[in-house]
Amino acid sequence: MxxxxxxxxxxxxxxxxxxxxxxxxxxxxxxxxxxxKHGVRAAERTRTRQLVGAGGGSVPGSPVDSPAQAGTGGPGTPPRxxxxxxxxxxxxxxxxxxxxxxxxxxxxxxxxxxxxxxxxxxxxxxxxxxxxxxxxxxxxxxxxxxxxxxxxxxxxxxxxxxxxxxxxxxxxVQPALQSYWLVIHVTAAAVSSGVFLVPGVASILYLIRSAYDRDPVKFGKLGPKLPAADVLDRVAYRTTVFAFPVFTFGILCGAVWAEAAWGRFWGWDPKETVAFIAWVVYAAYLHSRATAGWRGTRAAVINVIGFAVTVFNLFFVNLVSTGLHSYAGVG
Known part of the structure; x- marks a missing residue:
């Protein structure tokens, strides 16, 4: 058309x-x-809301006692x-x-x-x-x-x-891409890759926050303004938990499409190889995150590695290397 x-x-x-x-x-x-202002102030606000919600009234000296509260969201809400x-x-x-x-x-x-x-x-x-x-x-x-x-x-x-x-x-699109598998396989790849960027950023911020918690001299300006490390860890973990099955589904669909288009399920094409490496890294992250001895910094490092492999696959493999996926730059 x-x-x-x-x-x-x-x-x-x-x-x-x-x-x-x-x-x-x-x-x-x-x-x-x-x-x-974040960190301590956020904790104080949470405590204030909990006390007010429990019927304990406002805390003396808290933002709730300020006359400036009027018209800013009702009782228990500090002025913005x-x-x-x-x-x-x-x-x-x-x-x-x-x-x-x-x-x-x-x-x-x-x-x-x-x-x-x-x-x-x-x-x-x-x-x-x-x-x-x-x-x-x-x-x-x-x-x-x-x-x-x-x-x-x-x-x-x-x-x-x-x-x-x-x-x-x-x-x-080129004739080779005129297939319903384009919608299924590439959509799954795009959704999972897009979501994987979120835990990548969250894990990098987690490492910064953890370094600050161990030694406040490090990242003294940025560290205090970041959320608690466990919050960043939950963000990274839950987004990865969502993206990983979608990514797995995309790889499996790609294998089925490859068999229909090229006569084999897997051929160690550069795109396929790096995607498999990324899958192994994220699987290792989820395993390490579920194992008590590997939670925290080590798990975050694995997630950052997965993020780096995803970006590498997105750019270098698509744009520099030569393979069966090179004709469209996606797959």
Whole structure:
């Protein structure tokens, strides 16, 4: 079918606008991270809410006793600081960016009348969309909004690379990719890879926080503003638990597609080999995380290695090495 150039243009505009919105959101989050109060203050707020919820009244000297509380959210809710309001504005911008990002993805599919996963530009668009969406869920669940800049930075970099060096004009896919397995296999790969970026960032921040807890001199400016290490550990673990089965499913579907297309389930193609290495690393992380003796720093290091292998597979294997997956840059 012919490509709808108008929808393709709208998709490109939405993609570019979403990158700009993500950059603005990242700036707002950086302001909250740099000038906001976290850690002890957050613990005090939690304790205050628990006491008020239990009927114990406010704690003398706590933010709840302040006359400035009026009109800021009701009893038991401390007044929002300026940095907190800036952080909420950043969250609103991030949600707007996801909406524009999703619009770009959908319009690209409508313009080409296919699932928009046929080249590296579209694949990168899908991965980064999943990453930000997954982060918004974890951000709300664990109250780690002020860390969003650390996640948006690699997302913006990946989207910039995808929209410049990897950009491809909207067009039908090659005959080898005209299969329903494209939707199943590549979608699973994109979803799992996108989610894996979240535990990668969380594990890096965990290592920084752990180093600060052991020696406050290290990372003295960043460490106190990070959540407790166990919070970052839970974020990394639960996102990996979600992504790993999807990744496994994607590998199995890729093997079935390979047998149908190339006559063998596995051929140690560079893409297949590195994907298998990544699978082993993440399996080792989940095993180490479930084993008491390997929790904490050592498990986080394994997760960071998995993150590095995923990024290596995304760029080097797709763009530099030569293999059966090279014709599309995805798979």
């Amino acid at each position: 012919p490509v709808n150039e108008t929808l393709s243009q709208y998709s490109d505009w939405s993609y570019t606008t979403s990158v700009v919105v993500y950059v603005l959101a990242m700036i707002f989050f950086l302001v909250e991270q740099s000038f906001g 600081s300026r940095t907190e309001r800036i952080g909420r504005m950043g969250a609103a911008l991030a949600i707007l960016g996801v909406a524009l990002h999703l619009t770009a993805f959908v319009l690209r599919g409508l313009a080409t009348s296919r699932m928009p996963l046929g080249n590296m530009y579209e694949y990168m668009m899908a991965i980064t969309l999943v990453t930000v969406a997954a982060w918004l869920v974890m951000m709300r669940k664990y109250r780690i909004r002020h860390l969003s800049a650390f996640l948006l930075l690699p997302v913006v970099i990946l989207m910039f690379i995808g929209g410049t060096m990897l950009y491809a004009v909207a067009a039908p």
